[in-house]
Amino acid sequence: MSRQVFLYDPPDRFIAGTVGLPGRRTFYLQASASGRTTSVALEKAQVEALAERIDELLDEVVRRSGGNAPVPAVAPTEIDDTEPLETPVEEEFRVGTMALAWDGDGERMVVEAQAVVELEADSDEDLADAEERLLQDDENGPPMLRVRLDGTMARSFAKRALEVVNAGRPPCPLCSLPLDPEGHVCPRQNGYRRGE
Numbered sequence: 656m657s658r659q660v661f662l663y664d665p666p667d668r669f670i671a672g673t674v675g676l677p678g679r680r681t682f683y684l685q686a687s688a689s690g691r692t693t694s695v696a697l698e699k700a701q702v703e704a705l706a707e708r709i710d711e712l713l714d715e716v717v718r719r720s721g722g723n724a725p726v727p728a729v730a731p732t733e734i735d736d737t738e739p740l741e742t743p744v745e746e747e748f749r750v751g752t753m754a755l756a757w758d759g760d761g762e763r764m765v766v767e768a769q770a771v772v773e774l775e776a777d778s779d780e781d782l783a784d785a786e787e788r789l790l791q792d793d794e795n796g797p798p799m800l801r802v803r804l805d806g807t808m809a810r811s812f813a814k815r816a817l818e819v820v821n822a823g824r825p826p827c828p829l830c831s832l833p834l835d836p837e838g839h840v841c842p843r844q845n846g847y848r849r850g851e
Contacts, residue, residue, distance in 0.1 A: 659799070660801055663686040666688045667689070668688075669766075670740070671812070680823065685741060699820055702816050705755070705816065706812070707813075727806060729814075748798045749771050750800075752769045753769070764809040765801065
Protein backbone atom coordinates (compact mmCIF):
# COMPACT_ATOMS: atom_id res chain seq x y z
CA MET A 656 0.00 0.00 0.00
CA SER A 657 1.42 3.38 -0.93
CA ARG A 658 2.06 6.07 1.65
CA GLN A 659 -0.69 8.61 2.29
CA VAL A 660 0.72 12.13 2.50
CA PHE A 661 -1.46 14.99 3.73
CA LEU A 662 0.28 17.96 2.11
CA TYR A 663 -0.47 21.59 2.95
CA ASP A 664 1.68 23.99 0.93
CA PRO A 665 0.78 26.44 2.36
CA PRO A 666 -2.08 25.83 4.78
CA ASP A 667 -4.74 28.44 5.44
CA ARG A 668 -4.42 27.44 9.09
CA PHE A 669 -1.99 25.27 11.07
CA ILE A 670 -2.47 25.02 14.83
CA ALA A 671 -1.97 22.91 17.90
CA GLY A 672 -5.07 22.43 20.02
CA THR A 673 -6.71 20.14 22.53
CA VAL A 674 -9.94 18.30 23.20
CA GLY A 675 -10.92 17.58 26.79
CA LEU A 676 -10.37 18.98 30.25
CA PRO A 677 -6.93 19.75 31.74
CA GLY A 678 -5.39 16.54 32.98
CA ARG A 679 -7.35 14.54 30.42
CA ARG A 680 -6.65 16.49 27.25
CA THR A 681 -5.84 14.98 23.88
CA PHE A 682 -3.44 17.11 21.83
CA TYR A 683 -3.77 17.58 18.08
CA LEU A 684 -2.02 19.24 15.18
CA GLN A 685 -4.58 20.48 12.69
CA ALA A 686 -3.94 21.80 9.19
CA SER A 687 -6.60 23.15 6.87
CA ALA A 688 -6.80 24.64 3.39
CA SER A 689 -9.30 24.79 0.54
CA GLY A 690 -12.12 23.17 2.48
CA ARG A 691 -10.17 20.17 3.76
CA THR A 692 -8.86 19.61 7.29
CA THR A 693 -6.41 17.06 8.67
CA SER A 694 -6.05 16.38 12.41
CA VAL A 695 -3.35 14.17 13.92
CA ALA A 696 -3.06 13.25 17.60
CA LEU A 697 0.15 13.51 19.56
CA GLU A 698 1.49 13.79 23.09
CA LYS A 699 1.78 17.03 25.05
CA ALA A 700 5.57 16.64 25.18
CA GLN A 701 5.67 16.32 21.38
CA VAL A 702 3.73 19.57 20.95
CA GLU A 703 6.05 21.34 23.36
CA ALA A 704 9.20 19.97 21.71
CA LEU A 705 7.93 20.89 18.23
CA ALA A 706 7.14 24.47 19.26
CA GLU A 707 10.50 24.93 20.97
CA ARG A 708 12.43 23.47 18.02
CA ILE A 709 10.54 25.66 15.54
CA ASP A 710 11.51 28.77 17.50
CA GLU A 711 15.12 27.58 17.75
CA LEU A 712 15.32 26.81 14.03
CA LEU A 713 13.79 30.17 13.09
CA ASP A 714 16.25 31.96 15.39
CA GLU A 715 19.11 30.11 13.68
CA VAL A 716 17.77 31.03 10.22
CA VAL A 717 17.68 34.70 11.23
CA ARG A 718 21.18 34.49 12.72
CA ARG A 719 22.69 32.81 9.65
CA SER A 720 21.03 35.25 7.26
CA GLY A 721 22.35 38.23 9.18
CA GLY A 722 18.78 39.30 9.90
CA ASN A 723 17.76 39.28 6.22
CA ALA A 724 15.50 36.20 6.34
CA PRO A 725 11.73 36.83 6.12
CA VAL A 726 11.26 35.65 9.70
CA PRO A 727 9.94 37.87 12.49
CA ALA A 728 11.82 37.87 15.81
CA VAL A 729 8.53 37.25 17.63
CA ALA A 730 5.07 36.16 16.51
CA PRO A 731 3.09 39.17 15.26
CA THR A 732 -0.03 39.75 17.39
CA GLU A 733 -2.17 40.74 14.41
CA ILE A 734 -2.25 37.14 13.16
CA ASP A 735 -2.84 35.45 16.54
CA ASP A 736 -5.16 32.48 16.09
CA THR A 737 -7.11 31.88 19.29
CA GLU A 738 -9.97 29.95 17.71
CA PRO A 739 -10.55 26.33 18.75
CA LEU A 740 -9.86 23.31 16.56
CA GLU A 741 -12.22 22.91 13.63
CA THR A 742 -14.86 20.32 14.45
CA PRO A 743 -15.51 17.53 14.16
CA VAL A 744 -11.95 16.54 15.10
CA GLU A 745 -11.32 13.28 13.26
CA GLU A 746 -7.93 11.78 14.02
CA GLU A 747 -6.15 10.59 10.87
CA PHE A 748 -3.36 8.94 12.88
CA ARG A 749 -1.28 9.20 16.06
CA VAL A 750 2.11 10.85 15.54
CA GLY A 751 5.24 8.84 16.20
CA THR A 752 8.08 10.64 14.44
CA MET A 753 8.39 14.33 13.62
CA ALA A 754 10.86 16.13 11.41
CA LEU A 755 11.60 19.80 10.95
CA ALA A 756 13.58 21.59 8.24
CA TRP A 757 14.08 25.00 6.67
CA ASP A 758 13.78 25.17 2.88
CA GLY A 759 16.19 27.99 2.07
CA ASP A 760 15.17 28.23 -1.58
CA GLY A 761 11.45 28.52 -0.84
CA GLU A 762 12.04 30.31 2.48
CA ARG A 763 9.65 27.93 4.19
CA MET A 764 9.60 25.85 7.37
CA VAL A 765 8.77 22.21 6.61
CA VAL A 766 7.03 20.28 9.40
CA GLU A 767 6.51 16.54 8.97
CA ALA A 768 4.59 14.28 11.34
CA GLN A 769 4.56 10.53 10.63
CA ALA A 770 2.27 7.91 12.12
CA VAL A 771 3.44 5.56 14.86
CA VAL A 772 4.85 2.35 13.42
CA GLU A 773 5.79 -0.82 15.27
CA LEU A 774 9.25 -2.00 14.22
CA GLU A 775 10.72 -5.39 15.06
CA ALA A 776 14.46 -5.75 15.42
CA ASP A 777 16.89 -8.10 17.17
CA SER A 778 19.35 -5.40 18.25
CA ASP A 779 19.63 -1.65 18.69
CA GLU A 780 21.65 -1.48 15.47
CA ASP A 781 18.95 -3.36 13.54
CA LEU A 782 16.32 -1.05 15.03
CA ALA A 783 18.28 2.04 13.97
CA ASP A 784 18.62 0.63 10.43
CA ALA A 785 14.88 -0.15 10.27
CA GLU A 786 14.01 3.37 11.48
CA GLU A 787 16.28 4.94 8.86
CA ARG A 788 14.78 2.83 6.04
CA LEU A 789 11.30 3.79 7.20
CA LEU A 790 12.09 7.49 7.18
CA GLN A 791 13.59 7.27 3.69
CA ASP A 792 10.73 5.22 2.21
CA ASP A 793 8.61 7.78 0.37
CA GLU A 794 6.69 5.07 -1.47
CA ASN A 795 5.51 2.69 1.27
CA GLY A 796 6.11 4.49 4.56
CA PRO A 797 3.53 5.34 7.22
CA PRO A 798 0.95 8.11 6.73
CA MET A 799 2.44 11.59 7.00
CA LEU A 800 1.28 15.16 7.51
CA ARG A 801 3.60 17.59 5.70
CA VAL A 802 3.09 21.32 6.18
CA ARG A 803 5.11 24.15 4.61
CA LEU A 804 4.92 27.47 6.50
CA ASP A 805 6.40 30.91 5.96
CA GLY A 806 8.40 32.34 8.86
CA THR A 807 5.53 34.41 10.22
CA MET A 808 3.08 31.52 10.29
CA ALA A 809 5.72 29.24 11.86
CA ARG A 810 6.36 31.76 14.66
CA SER A 811 2.63 32.08 15.28
CA PHE A 812 2.22 28.30 15.38
CA ALA A 813 5.03 27.97 17.95
CA LYS A 814 3.57 30.73 20.15
CA ARG A 815 0.10 29.20 20.18
CA ALA A 816 1.43 25.67 20.72
CA LEU A 817 3.34 26.75 23.83
CA GLU A 818 0.27 28.59 25.12
CA VAL A 819 -1.84 25.44 24.63
CA VAL A 820 0.73 23.31 26.47
CA ASN A 821 0.91 25.78 29.36
CA ALA A 822 -2.88 26.11 29.64
CA GLY A 823 -3.14 22.82 31.52
CA ARG A 824 -3.20 22.17 35.23
CA PRO A 825 -1.14 24.57 37.37
CA PRO A 826 1.94 23.11 39.07
CA CYS A 827 2.14 22.53 42.82
CA PRO A 828 4.39 25.26 44.30
CA LEU A 829 6.24 22.65 46.36
CA CYS A 830 6.81 19.66 44.09
CA SER A 831 5.94 21.05 40.62
CA LEU A 832 3.61 18.12 39.87
CA PRO A 833 0.28 19.12 38.30
CA LEU A 834 -2.52 20.08 40.67
CA ASP A 835 -5.88 18.47 39.98
CA PRO A 836 -9.00 20.51 40.80
CA GLU A 837 -9.46 18.32 43.88
CA GLY A 838 -5.77 18.72 44.89
CA HIS A 839 -3.05 16.07 44.87
CA VAL A 840 -0.91 13.98 47.18
CA CYS A 841 2.26 16.05 47.45
CA PRO A 842 5.48 14.09 48.01
CA ARG A 843 7.03 17.17 49.66
CA GLN A 844 4.22 17.15 52.26
CA ASN A 845 4.80 13.49 53.19
CA GLY A 846 1.74 12.45 51.22
CA TYR A 847 -0.73 14.91 52.71
CA ARG A 848 -3.32 16.26 50.29
CA ARG A 849 -2.62 19.73 49.05
CA GLY A 850 -5.22 21.90 47.31
CA GLU A 851 -4.64 24.95 45.17
